[in-house]
Amino acid sequence: MQQLLDILASGIHDAKNQLFQTESTLVEAETKHGIDLGEARYAIEAAAQRLSRTLTAYHLGRHDQALAVVPSVVCDLCDEVALAQRHHLAAAQIKLEIDCQAFDEWPLDRDLLTDILNNAVQNAGRFAKSCVRLSATLEDGGLMLCVEDDGPGYAELPPAGGTGLKLAETLAELHTRHGRHGHLHLDNGSALGGARFALWLP
């Protein structure tokens, strides 16, 4: 089993290396010809993310991966999600608002959390009419990360979850501090009128 996992991991690693070379070829072309290939690069990064997420979901499902918790700057995390998604959303005439009110470093698994938030923003973008908002606030002694949109809201609650949502749930649960676990809450109570994805970390 471990051997199979190693083969998968190394295949994904190689694929991501090649995707990076592809992306840098596009960057070269952009500079040379003065064109914007942002959407193509977005697709490349999204594909790489899918690969990583699949592996992570598998590991977490087997309970053989602990979180890698490091002190992380919450506002930086939000900025990265904005950088990754804003261009793509703008192409669909959707505005991405960032509102970070959590100014301290927070102990969390930075890479997994960034991936989860990217995924949540992507999902929200598919249903939003004109606006998606990512906010970070301190709540109940923890960190609340919300992704909201002004779309029609979830058709059913709880929604039939894909890999992304399941992963978000597991990831929240795995974050523990002072005996408290994180949690994920989904509802249609967004101030923008649509769906709300609320991830709370201790």
Next chain:
Amino acid sequence: MSNPYAKKRFLVIDDMPTARDALRTVAQNIGAFAVEFAANYQDALYRIRNNAPDIILCDYMLGEGRSGQQLLEELRRFNLLADETIFMMVTGEQSYEQVVSAVELVPDDYIIKPFSPDKLLLRLDRIVAKKEFFKDYYQAKRKQEFEQALALLAKKRDSEAGRPYRFEILRQQAETEMASGDAKTAEETYRTILNNYEFPWARAGVARSLHKQERLTEAREEIERVVSSTPTFFDAADLKASICMAQGEAEEAQRVLDEVAKKTPRNYLRKRLLAEAATLNGDDETARAAMSDVIANDTMPGAVQPEDRLALARSQVNANDLITAEKTLVSLKESELQNLSLDLQASYAALLAISSPGRGKPRFAGLRPALMSAALESSSRLDILRAALTHGDHELADYQAEMLMEADDAKKTFSSTRKLYSLHGREMDFRNIQKQAALARIKHDAQAG
């Protein structure tokens, strides 16, 4: 505004030519003008040593069994990486995050492939801002002005601008307190971090500061927690081994080090520690193999020191291979010997007096007055003791044994000392010396109490 990266010198380290090109493209896209390449570990070390770049983009997998993490550790070990230099790890491995969360030496940041030039720029801008924030502290730290460094950190901790760095400030504070010799305060600082979150490196910090305070049982408990919860944290295993040795449990120390050394075959600091544990444990073959490996393969200029050759000679003497021990010892030049501390000169003379009495005895005799009076390290005292027993100098031997048993690290050397005495049929004499030392300690403690 001019591009801050235009004037910076970049070094891209990657063993794959296509990956190097991709990294160069990204670096040039954010305005880098001077981008150099290194194709492997040795090449990277050479370039950084001769002309340190401003920004290093290093792939995690460097081929030939080398990793970017090893390079980073080697650079820090030889002080080749100023705090102002940016070291960014580049990796396709999601699992590098696991590495970073469980080591004490971390790069400034790491970035997972594939990534856009914008993302690299965002990350670099952040590191630049952070280094700017800590700039005056780095300077004080480099000059070893610990009080000043701590005052600067205290000011930063209370500032609004310091909020995004609150853990980093505490971590630097604890490290500075350790470096200044205040292990008690360092322990408190690490505990402050742990009150917020159970970071393995902070728990290891508590163990390290307890070890420094000679509170060995508590130190052992703390480090056991780290080792069992984070088995990939190899530095924690080293620390556990050091604590075990201090507790007189050389066998357990060697077992721990054997296990991690197999996973990190090119970590030569760990090999040295393994040799030390094996020597205390009486496993001369392992000690000899480890030190031979160090001397043959720790190739950085200045890495192999006279004490390493002495450690090798010690293991050869222990294994009774006196001819090879003599060869090892005489490979040290007279000019090198002149510059050695008294501790190392004593070890050299003692080991030579055993392996080559004709050459070594006169030198050893010349040092005798100093050996009967000076303060010496326990490792040197063991060498002197051995030579004195071999040549029947009871007075010198018994004095060393007395000093060893009265020293703070008596537990560490106890079983080696006893073994040497019994090898020469003098167990009873040793038992008396030990009894005297125990009595003296009780008397001393009673007076102090």
